[in-house]
Amino acid sequence: MRGSDQTSGSLFSYIDLEDRVPANHSLQTIRDIVNDVLVSLSSDFEAMYSRMGRPSIPPEQLLLSLRAKPR
Numbered sequence: 001m002r003g004s005d006q007t008s009g010s011l012f013s014y015i016d017l018e019d020r021v022p023a024n025h026s027l028q029t030i031r032d033i034v035n036d037v038l039v040s041l042s043s044d045f046e047a048m049y050s051r052m053g054r055p056s057i058p059p060e061q062l063l064l065s066l067r068a069k070p071r
Contacts, residue, residue: 038060041060045058
């Protein structure tokens with residue numbers, strides 16, 4: 001079962017990266033492109049998951065976490 005893409009930020013103390021990266025920075029452009037691609041893949045991801053069972057972490061969140069991972 002595919003989990004929902006809900007933010008749990010209120011449970012944790014964290015720094016909002018949106019506040020740290022200037023609006024005209026190239027990372028903002030890359031983020032927008034990646035988000036558009038993930039939105040376009042959402043229906044494909046939805047078709048791969050069962051309608052029953054325990055909710056999983058949405059694949060979009062997993063892919064976004066890989067983007068943020070340093071090499």
